Amino acid sequence: MATKIALITGANKGIGFETARQLGSQGMTVLAGARDEGRGRQAERALRDGGADAHFVQLEVTDAKSVQRAAEWIDAEYGRLDVLVNNAGTASVARRGAPPSQTSLDDLRGVYEINVFGVVAVTNAMLPLLRRAAAARIVNVSSEVGSITSQTDPASPLSQMPASAQYPSSKAALNMLTAMYAKELRDTPIKVNAANPGYTATDFNDHRGFRSAAEGAEPSVYLATLPGDGPSGILWGHIWTTDGNGGYGTLAW
Numbered sequence: 192m193a194t195k196i197a198l199i200t201g202a203n204k205g206i207g208f209e210t211a212r213q214l215g216s217q218g219m220t221v222l223a224g225a226r227d228e229g230r231g232r233q234a235e236r237a238l239r240d241g242g243a244d245a246h247f248v249q250l251e252v253t254d255a256k257s258v259q260r261a262a263e264w265i266d267a268e269y270g271r272l273d274v275l276v277n278n279a280g281t282a283s284v285a286r287r288g289a290p291p292s293q294t295s296l297d298d299l300r301g302v303y304e305i306n307v308f309g310v311v312a313v314t315n316a317m318l319p320l321l322r323r324a325a326a327a328r329i330v331n332v333s334s335e336v337g338s339i340t341s342q343t344d345p346a347s348p349l350s351q352m353p354a355s356a357q358y359p360s361s362k363a364a365l366n367m368l369t370a371m372y373a374k375e376l377r378d379t380p381i382k383v384n385a386a387n388p389g390y391t392a393t394d395f396n397d398h399r400g401f402r403s404a405a406e407g408a409e410p411s412v413y414l415a416t417l418p419g420d421g422p423s424g425i426l427w428g429h430i431w432t433t434d435g436n437g438g439y440g441t442l443a444w
């Protein structure tokens with residue numbers, strides 16, 4: 192069987208790096224997307240030192256030229272793409288956690304540029320390559336924080352979080368995009384799902400999360416390697432319950 196080719200955006204650190212490491216350890220060729228060449232090359236070296244066939248790809252998800260160059264390079268090198276993990280994301284560009292009434296449109300747009308528009312840009316650029324694979328998998332790294340059900344269910348720990356606009360609404364938009372891509376592609380072998388890493392200790396939250404980056408990558412890896420009879424159009428991953436760890440499963444949108 193041909194070696195699978197996997198592109199992970201934001202793979203230079205955190206959950207993305209761990210996703211690349213784990214997919215690499217399964218024998219996939221991993222294309223480590225990073226916006227900064229220095230950080231990307233460092234990740235490439237670390238992944239190779241761990242035994243993975245890893246290659247840095249310069250990829251700034253908000254830059255159309257960068258996205259196009261990455262797609263052209265993958266096309267020239269491999270001619271197809273088996274796995275796309277849209278992992279790059281940000282919690283805020285300014286005034287993190289600000290409530291909706293104190294959120295400027297610029298701040299909202301800044302987060303959407305990366306978490307929402309960046310995913311659409313990368314996915315649409317890579318789709319011709321994904322269609323050439325035998326059974327491609329697209330994983331959008333989302334969050335339970337973007338689940339409208341969890342945010343509004345008094346029994347969910349998420350409902351206790353202060354109201355904020357930027358990050359939760361961006362991930363809710365990403366969830367719907369996941370469902371819509373899955374719907375568009377339902378008559379193809381391509382599966383499109385959203386991953387919930389759970390609260391993971393990375394730079395993203397100054398390492399306050401209670402899960403390791405390796406654990407946070409597990410939902411992405413699971414969805415990237417789904418068998419042919421696996422689901423498409425779901426949000427899957429860590430389930431946070433009031434008593435702590437609810438294990439893995441499908442989350443309500």
Ligand SMILES: NC(=O)c1ccc[n+]([C@@H]2O[C@H](COP(=O)([O-])OP(=O)(O)OC[C@H]3O[C@@H](n4cnc5c(N)ncnc54)[C@H](OP(=O)(O)O)[C@@H]3O)[C@@H](O)[C@H]2O)c1
Pocket residue numbers: 200201202203204205206207225226227230250251252253277278279280281282305309332333334335387388389390391392393394395396400
């Ligand atoms: N940590 C959590 O608790 C948690 C929970 C649920 C979901 N998530 C999601 O998991 C994903 C990864 O988060 P993480 O915790 O691993 O965060 P992280 O350690 O801060 O890593 C984020 C990655 O995204 C990259 N990135 C940010 N903006 C980018 C852009 N415009 N273009 C390309 N790359 C960009 C960063 O690159 P630089 O190094 O260059 O900044 C970095 O590689 C995100 O989508 C996040 O929303 C995280």
